[in-house]
Amino acid sequence: MIAAVGLKRLTIVTLALACAFLIASVQSAVAQSVQFKQGVAEAAASDRDLAAFYKANGYRPIWTGKGATDKRRRAAFLDAISEAGAHGLPEGRYSPETLGVNLRAVGSDRDLGRLEVQMSQLFLRYARDIQTGILTPSDIDEGLVREVPYRSRQATLDAFAKSSPAGFFRALPPTSPEYARLMKAKLEFERLVAGGGWGPRVAADVLKPGATGAAVIQLRDRLVAMGYMRRNAGATYDDRMTEAVRAFQEDHGLATDGVAGPGTLGMINIEPETRLAQIIVAMERERWINMPKGKRHILVNITDFHARVIDDGKLTFKTRSVVGKNADDRRTPEFSDVMEHMVINPTWYVPRSITTKEYLPLLQKNPYAVGNLNLVNSRGQVIPREGIDFTQFTAQSFPFDMREPPNQGNALGLVKFMFPNRYNIYLHDTPAKSLFAREKRDFSHGCVRLNDPFDFAYTLLARQERDPVGFFQAQLSTGRETYVDLKEPVPVHIIYRTAYTEAKGRTQFRNDVYGRDAKIWQALSDAGVALRAHQG
Template sequence: MGPFSKKWIDVLLGTTVACLGFSFLEGFSKGEALADVSSSSSPANKTVESSPPSSSSSSLNATREGLQSLLEGGRNYLGFEASEIPYSTLLKLYAKVGFQPLWFTEDRKSTCASAVIKMLEKADEEGLEIAEYAPFLKKLEGYVGADASKQETAAQEDLLRADILLSYVLLQYISDVQGERVSPKKIDKVLYLDNPKIDEPLLLLDLLQKAPENTCEWLEKLSPQNPEYKALKGVLKDLKSQQVQGKEEKILSSGPTLKKGSSGKRVLELREALASRGYNSGGTSDIFDESLETIVKAVQKNLGLSVDGVVGQDVQEHLSKRIEDKINQVIVTLERWRWMPEVLGSKYVLVNIPEFEARTYENGQHIFTMPVIVGRTYRETPVFSSEIVNVIFNPTWNVPKLIAVQDELKDVQKKGADYFISKKIHVYKNGTEVDPRRVNWSEVTKQNFDFHLKQDSGKDNALGRIRFTIISPFDVYLHGTPKQELFDKTKRTLSSGCIRLEDPLKMAEFIFGKDSKWTAESIQNAIDAEKTETIPLQTPVKVYIQYFTVFVDQSGTPRFMEDVYGQDKEILKALKSRRAQAP
């Protein structure tokens, strides 16, 4: 964006100061702020009258004009070409405070400059890259010294440049810590999330205005404040401390599958790797015995893997992780939390895909956790946030085209038309129902499939007895399932994208609420009636279908889950591809 004219800046200044009048514009009157506004911009071309300026007023005007002059330098307003923060954003910030310095004031006393610098130097505590801010801090040091220690002897122009530069890098930090580093949708199409819409200047000025005088506590409020995010910061801090102290966990070398009866050096490695992660390895024998199998099963259960006691590729991958890998996993999860709303709502459901669990919350309290089944690795459950708008008892199922041609077509070709009849699946062509026995299914292909399939409600319906409708661009819902035996598995990537609930009746009770007429008994009566019934919700319930591979459980223990869809790898790659802009 090109430089703004001084006249345009003055008009903007007059408008913003007249409207806002922030309390920290001490010594800078409204009349002084408007003194330079062009007469052509005043109502009815009236001239703004003012008394002769005092020395203090003249000094303020000189400072303001100095900042305006630097900002008029266009993309070189920092003394180098800048692109991360748009020129208009800096202009907006300074216009709203009457083009007064924010950090290096007239009396040369630092406000929160040193605190801001220290915060930026510890950006890695938020899972951010210090290297992305270091070049700017180095440039800032050239103007005012390390930690702004030389500002009292700095030239006036250097102070103004330092002020703009610190604002620039702080606004970039706010953008980053609020979740705008990378675009989820550009990383993976199933990451159906938008970056938070942040107005960095307004956020900063709002915190400054509300902060107690002479304190910098507002800096702590720049990052997400939810307890999950804070807990993950603690995990990150602990991991980095272990890394500095050289407390690396033992690694299991890659190789063939280990199971009960295996023996040799890698069994000893397995025991050491388990012991270094806090598991009782069961002795020092190089034979994979029953006690070791029991321990492996416990590890698999904690990781959300299939529990068979066999050390295959998935367990080996976990036991080969170094602290650096875990740190990266936490960094990605912190980024995911930044994409979440700051306030999740008074009542909501949170589905965590890698954990195969759904949690319900109301009024800040965790109500219950429920096992779920999520999409297969080739039919991933999308990551998105939305609302549950109605509950359907005894739902019918309109089979999505993808499932119809990839699954149902194969089944009917293999089992014959009676398959559709036994499953109560109706076949429609051009809106008219056709007898599946009159179709030569052997000649039907994915390419010429022009049928619509609809399954009746009932005990065999793929959606079970209850469906929870979610507003989304996907045919994805929360619902029951006739295949309850699948919940016996630990790794439950088994659906075609929807989220199957172990106990949909319990979920319905929660969704309707304690004050609703829909009690457990009335819900069961509605199901037993075998009638399809849709119940709109007067107040939709928030639902978050998310993908957190690291979380802190109720006992305070960090749990690292398998990256079942490989999403974390792609997000980490996108984050690492960012490079600091060298000034």
């Protein structure tokens, strides 16, 4: 559903005038009557935070008073909720019309006290929504295990009561550059939708350099509309079009071969309404992570198949990654934690699920299968396989663990990077280097494999070692498992963005590899979020 951007200002202004008139006509000459305080106490009784706030402030109003301060608060609040749609929030959730009905029902100071609390409840809902999102991630998908940094409701009210109202509302949304750029991209795509989009889709399965015909003209026109080519009358898939296709592929995580194959044309034929929905989902996701990311932090975008090191807001290192396969129990979860150390020449402690589901069936057929792995008993002793009848065990009764000692072929490669967490997820090297050449790289059991783990290690060690390369290689050459603490632990954020921005350049789009964004968009739609077409 596409909704035109409504001019709600008239409704807001009408409500503000009605509120001011009501307050002037209903409230008694006494600043806060006993009836008003009773109304506040009764309305706030079922809400612990509101009850504590109003008890602490003597049941004085912050919204419905006759003074200039309360008037500024009302005006700032009404102005803020009138712009909720610009943030991809459901405008009806903070309906001025609903509040207007209650205004008309006010006939006493006691009623006004109830309205005071209702406005605080609406304010707290809006403040939480725009700060940390309207959805609870874990309700959407089991892989969304992120802990949202919710603010204290009582502290929010306290801060608002002591702040400049307009300034307070301006500071509520995420202040990250990413959120600001997503807001800009949202407006851009709303204008695209209002203008009819990018024109006809390309009616072809594959187009290659040198091709001609109607489909090439459609491709040309669509690339022009998207800003990848200047307007021209060319009807041949020439060098200009090849470069434009490469640029498009770069912005969409595709192999940059300049050929408009099925994957590229599939992306080119996606309409701006779909991209707009992705941007709105990305804004909701940015609200879930509305907290300091760390002056230095590691960012792993699952859908982009890359890991990055960010220093003071700037990209300082980037490498390809492999993430969890799109299958049950293998998808990489989304969360934030802190990297504390790396392990050079690591031992692979095979997860129980892999041991029993994948390796036990192999051992039951051949007791010497997966000979690179050791059997280990509960005391940590390596157990010879001779004489063991593996067919007697089930997944539940199998009494051994399995480990792979440090070696060149170790499943973890030669280094792993640890941020201890309940999900047993970490970053690591891998001997399976060929997978990094793939366009879509979801192959792991959930952990994140790095294409350039040594360079990643050097980047981290450069903060604490004069010669990070020499230090790392010296530990590596011993062949022994070695733990190296990071003197400055580094926050790690595993995110999932099918739409994201860069400081310079176009908005980037990726495929919804696990289908999580589709679920989020459905939940947002169910909550009342609508796509908007913006004229002008």
